[in-house]
Amino acid sequence: MDNVLAFLRWIVTEAAAPKLLVPLVFVALILTLKYYRVVTKPRVAGPIGLLIVVFLVGSCFDANFRKIITKADNIPIILLLFSVFFLVWLSLRRAALNDEAAEKGEPPLEARFKRETVLVWPDLVMIELIVIVGLTALLAFWAVGLPAPLEEPASAALTPNPSKAPWYFLGLQEMLVYYDPWYAGVVLPTMIVVGLMAIPYIDTNPKGNGYYTLVERKFAISVFLIGFIVFWIALITIGTFLRGPNWNFFGPYDYWDVHMSVPLKNINISEIFWVKMLKQGMPEAWYVRELPGIVMVIAFVMIGPLLLAKTVLKKLFKQLDIVRFSVVVTLLLFMISLPAKMLGRWLFNLKYVVYIPEYFINL
Amino acid sequence: MVKDKTHVTDSRLGERTGVPAVKKGTQDPMEMDPMPEGSTPFQAPELSTRREAFWLAAGWGVFGWAGLTSVGMLVRFLFPGAPFDPAQVFSAGAPEQFPNNTVSEAFKKSNQVWICNQEYEGQQILFALSTICTHLGCTPNWLDGDQKFKCPCHGSGFYANGINFEGPAPRPLERFRIFIGDDGSIVVDKTKKFQQEKGEWADPDSYIPAV
Incomplete structure (x- = not known):
């Protein structure tokens, strides 16, 4: 039993390292998009979600894991993971249903509810009031329960270790x-914002308006989900x-040791090329030194x-003007x-x- | 045929508002009297009494006083009364305090400087390193066990001589001007900095040979 647990711990620790976790999430997302009709079926997606819950709850028996997970700062991130999982599942599930219906020549699910209008007074207003009261109560309890x-006061001589952004x-x-700060901190965020703003101009596909679909907007949805989920x-x-x-x-099960020493030496392309x-x-x-880069x-x-x-x-190249x-392509390269x-x-x-x-200038 | 617009009346507006319809185009709008009959146009009240004159002067006086005070506060704000920055030029004590191959954190908190006695390019030298990470300006920690500076924000690492070797920091830590003062103690001058990537570490002002 102990051996099995130790093995599971080893696997989780290895898979959680960024060099494996990021590619794993990427591959999982690509597979989900490819086999979305099967993966999003409740009897497939349900057990996957259950597995995540079992992993989180089971891991809480580990003191180090529990300490990080239950930090007041980190609890919203756990909620975020579940909400992202649920919303991606929901949209892909409904896309799968709609795409199957479209193949049979039926209209999408959304077209079958004739709901162009909503009843405002008192129906919608009442619902909104209840939601406002409920959320305010939730926030109040949250603020009291998890302050x-x-x-300590800020000091120029002492940066908290680790020092984390919001x-x-x-x-x-x-x-x-x-990356260099000007690239990762200025250029890339700017390109993310510019790219999101450019979507209405570069995405001329009129389909998928008002209903969920994946087949009709495969490229747009895939690129967005890769950017959002993976990066x-x-x-x-x-x-x-x-x-x-x-x-x-x-x-996930390691103790955050301030004195842990990680031998690491990063080298530049120029050094790899000229010296090695x-x-x-x-x-x-x-200009000679940096020529290879x-x-x-x-x-x-x-x-x-x-x-x-x-x-x-290939397909996009034919569809879009130059x-x-x-x-x-420029946005994709970034x-x-x-x-x-x-x-x-x-x-x-590197x-x-x-x-x-x-x-x-460093890239 | 062009319709003659000068005689078109807007009767619907008149019905709704009770205002008699005006023949469009027959009158210059500036000459029209917009007032209903019986009302008087707005006139500034005359300063007929001394009481009104008093209140007017008092109002403008308070307003002017408040305005002048805020301008004065703004100007005063530009000249802080007490400089809270530590002295840019400070004495770090006798050179013997810094034995070979050590990094002293004695002046990290007070002056944001590490005094290092390290071998650099075959020479044992004393130099003052800035405690500001060259990546994004956090304050790295000196890890004596690993003999390196390690930044808690993005994991940049620097050797004891200030050269960057791991993480994203693009250039070595900066040195400050350092020299032996008249009384034989080390003086650090933070107004002048020396950057390795510009070849400034060769400047004899950037270090003093260790004894």
């Missing part, structure tokens, strides 16, 4: 581990539960779109640059692809 933890920024903080929710989860003192990774591959010193001039970035920007147009985005396609750098860090201990501290 917001206050820390939960909704923990995905950004995780991105900052891999936002998963990173928030890692930042909340798995990043401890000194921003080291800690397994060519076995010579680093060139003096930065610059070539890689140019190749990523130039060959990436062509490769995408030929493979994954301007829209260029915008979509999105891909994040996991690309993460993989580089996990596999090769620090920067282009490293020009002389001019504050």
Whole structure:
């Protein structure tokens, strides 16, 4: 029995490390999208949800796990995980039902309820009142039961260890581990916002309006869910539960040891190329030194779109005009640059692809 | 045929509001009297009594006083009375306080400086390192067991000589100007900083040879 538990712990700890967790979430999401009609069936999705509950409750027998999970700060994140799970299931389930109906030539579920209007007075107003009272009561009880933890007064000489951003920024903080601050903190967030604003202009698909569907909007929904689940929710989860003192990774059952030592040396592409591959010193001039990295970035920007147009985005390339396609591909390249750098860090201990501290340009 | 608009009357508006219909286009709007008969146009009350004059002066006086005071407070705000920043140039004591291959945290809290006695490029030197992480400005911790500075915010790591080697920090920690004062003690001058990536660590002002 102890052996089984130890084995389970080992598996969970290994799978929770960012280098496995992020790819695992990605693969799980892709499989869900591919087999969404089977996965979202209550008798499949139900046990999966139950398994998550069993995992959380069972793991609470571990003191270290319980300590992190039940922190007043972290409880909303647990609720967030369940709400994301439920809402993604709900939308994909209804999409599956609608898509099946469409194949039989039937209208979507939403079209079968003739509900163009709602009764406002007193029906809707009463419902709203009840919800307002209920939520206010819930917030009041929450504030009394789980008070917001206050820390000691701020000091310039002492940064709390670990120093965590508000939960909704923990995905950004995780991105900052891999990229230079101006890229992960300024360029990428800007591109996320710009990309979301651009959706009405680049998504000209008129289908899926007012009803759930996946077949008719496969690309749009997949890209959104990958960005939201893998690069936002998963990173928030890692930042909340798995990043401890000194921003080291800690397994779900590990004790957050401030003195834990993790030997780690990150290296730049220039060092890999000149020192490790060519076995010579680093060139003096930065433009010679950083040439391999610059070539890689140019190749990523130039060959990436062509490769995408030929493979994954073949259909989209035919559908969209050249301007829209260029915008979509540019946004996608920015999105891909994040996991690309993460993989580089996990596999090769990569620090920067282009490293020009002389001019504050690091990629 | 163009319809002659000058004689069109808006009878519906008149019915609803009780105001007699006005022939559109027959009158210049500026000349029309918008007042119903019997009412007088607005006139500023005259300052007929001394009491009214008093209250007017008092009102403007209070308003002016409040305005002047807030401008004065704003100007005063620009010149803080007590500088809370620690001195930019401070004495760190005798060089013997910092034995070879150590990092002193004695001035971290008061001046945000580590005094290090480390070997750098084959030379044993004393230098003052800034406690501000070059990634996003958190304060790293000195881990004596690992002989490194480790930032709690994003996991950047620096060797004892200040060179970055792990995590996202793009450049080494900054050095401050350091020299031996007239009384033989170490003086750190935080107004001048030296950045390794600009080749400034070769500047003799950025370190003093250890004894």
